[in-house]
Amino acid sequence: MTQKIQIGKLAMLIASLTPDELEPFSQQLEDVDYCQGKTGSMSMQKVISAVETSAKRNNIISEELYRETHALYHAILEALEGVMRGQIGAGDMMRTVGLRFAIVRGSPYEHFDEGEWIAVAFYGTIGAPVKGLEHETFGLGINHIG
Amino acid sequence: MTQKIQIGKLAMLIASLTPDELEPFSQQLEDVDYCQGKTGSMSMQKVISAVETSAKRNNIISEELYRETHALYHAILEALEGVMRGQIGAGDMMRTVGLRFAIVRGSPYEHFDEGEWIAVAFYGTIGAPVKGLEHETFGLGINHIG
Amino acid sequence: MTQKIQIGKLAMLIASLTPDELEPFSQQLEDVDYCQGKTGSMSMQKVISAVETSAKRNNIISEELYRETHALYHAILEALEGVMRGQIGAGDMMRTVGLRFAIVRGSPYEHFDEGEWIAVAFYGTIGAPVKGLEHETFGLGINHIG
Amino acid sequence: MTQKIQIGKLAMLIASLTPDELEPFSQQLEDVDYCQGKTGSMSMQKVISAVETSAKRNNIISEELYRETHALYHAILEALEGVMRGQIGAGDMMRTVGLRFAIVRGSPYEHFDEGEWIAVAFYGTIGAPVKGLEHETFGLGINHIG
């Protein structure tokens, strides 16, 4: 791994660990900006919207720059490819997701000019719209930003 | 989360944490069978083959039952959807992957008859076939087995 | 063909033949459990739901085991890939489907431990939501179960 | 079904039935032009090429018209979507296919001006490149031609 900060791994851990389990990583988290949230739905629209709103409300991205919304949007879509594994469009497929998500922004590379990047991670369950008829799912998307 | 054992989360942690970071999870790992490995390639064939070989050599799946190979194969493909995010076929896309993988087999559900399931996780880098021109990538696939 | 029972072929025949045409295969059908039904819609949700309901009502799968719902669900999705040929999501694409479906459960392999598998077949028409503006479509999905 | 001739169903039957099983359909087959063949490979190129060669050698399509090659090519690709179920590119996925195929050309619709259409069907096995580690697979593609 040639990166000084693994923003993807940090996003994955925030999305999936309990507060106690996350404790040992608290120092690494000081090097990045991040936020987290929850979303559950049969609609991809609501999932995307929940992440975008959280990113803006917590100042992880600038609300005024399309550039940053564009970078985040593609990171979300890539993360959803992992969550949905080839079939984006949960509701239409009779699947419902219950997800925790994390958004991490930082400078992963040594070289200063590589600038800032953003990672989006989802962890939770996917399954039939009936409690218990579900299994774990995970997704990670990464993009350059700023 | 209605599962008693989160085989997907465990697979993710094995694939992405350092031995020290994994230490606090050692007790949870006693409830499952698992193995891990590394693979780096521009060819999806080699990645799939590395995971299948590792699973059989470590007796995570039975070499003699097509049923188990079938279950593992689809878990690998689903994990690769997360790694490749919509474009399976690394070499053809001029991308190379350097991945650690973990295979976890266990009984995630309370109800005995839900039986065994298998999780495959990948964590590493994806990028141009030049060192440093890469970012993190992750994928998780889950299937019923046995 | 190394299988003793071709559950996929039987599912295809049940879905597409008339009762008279199916007559010569009646003996082969005694070796498997199966059911059939009809569904027509612009929504993939309704198609998936019709197959799942039929499978449970006819005791082809156990209503209480997520494991079996999971196996069936992926067999349905694979069959729909054939029906939709790359564009799952009928309604959103202005296409409507009129389908007969068959679900077949059996033990295709000689080796006892290969256990039970499930096949889902669709046959019917796909086209514009206007009668006659349509052509035939077919799909088959197969998974291990039980 | 509003069609007078079901070229898709006929293609499916030719590809999957034994000569004895196909016997009752011999009269229906007199209304269409068709040919059949076999192909086994880890490469989609070889599968596509086998079908194209067979179609031209048996005069199902005109070798000299790009128009007809274009119509056949898309029917083949659609049929392969069913065979591969979302992951076209067998070799790269460590899967091998053993397929019988049928190409049927005819006039399915009552209305004369609807003209000729072509159906391509595959039936066989898909699996690991080891005998027995495989299950059935099927695909059907249909296009207007001529």
Add this chain to the structure above:
Amino acid sequence: MTQKIQIGKLAMLIASLTPDELEPFSQQLEDVDYCQGKTGSMSMQKVISAVETSAKRNNIISEELYRETHALYHAILEALEGVMRGQIGAGDMMRTVGLRFAIVRGSPYEHFDEGEWIAVAFYGTIGAPVKGLEHETFGLGINHIG
């Protein structure tokens, strides 16, 4: 380029140029039938429907022949692959499109028997459902017809 008329290029130019910019191509446009229109939506259904309606109202295709609707439909879908770049289903992805479209029908090939072909082009913007949060997008689909 071995074609005598580039219907795809003409469709692209009609969809994206201003009337002034299109002026130098007016002579080439005399060799084809074409129409144009506008559509803006978060729903692929409405986009497809707008193009089909325009093609029929302007007599680019025959309303009575399924054959021609089928040819047009697949040309539209192919063009939308370029517009959506892998994620057809705009609304579900929280993306809205504002598009100009052009439909061109002509005989691109020297050889008379190659007959007529149809091209569909889209040009416009895709983005978040907020004015300005968008970038350009383009798509072209081509099929044989008639």
Add this chain to the structure above:
Amino acid sequence: MTQKIQIGKLAMLIASLTPDELEPFSQQLEDVDYCQGKTGSMSMQKVISAVETSAKRNNIISEELYRETHALYHAILEALEGVMRGQIGAGDMMRTVGLRFAIVRGSPYEHFDEGEWIAVAFYGTIGAPVKGLEHETFGLGINHIG
């Protein structure tokens, strides 16, 4: 269109017009950096590589920053989605492409902080690996950069 410079449209025109046809747009081209080239292959690798090499050799992107390679790479992939229309992987599909490409870098938005963006356009033919058995194809990808 809320953009002051349409880098996507310019890329499209450079890739598809003759020098004479492009003449009226020469003034608009002064506001952007661009280069163009040709590539023909059955391999997506070679197409991607040709564009990347051209972009670096003509200083459209910095050879030393992964950030810029990453931005260009995703713009190329998006453009190839339009070219291949759902089936990236030309050679494996028995299709060969002959393409002209254009890479345009500029500042499309009024707001200064939206910064630079990059557009990649392809125009040419796709078809069987036989001269003449081919039709036009086009693709456009856009990304933020710098």
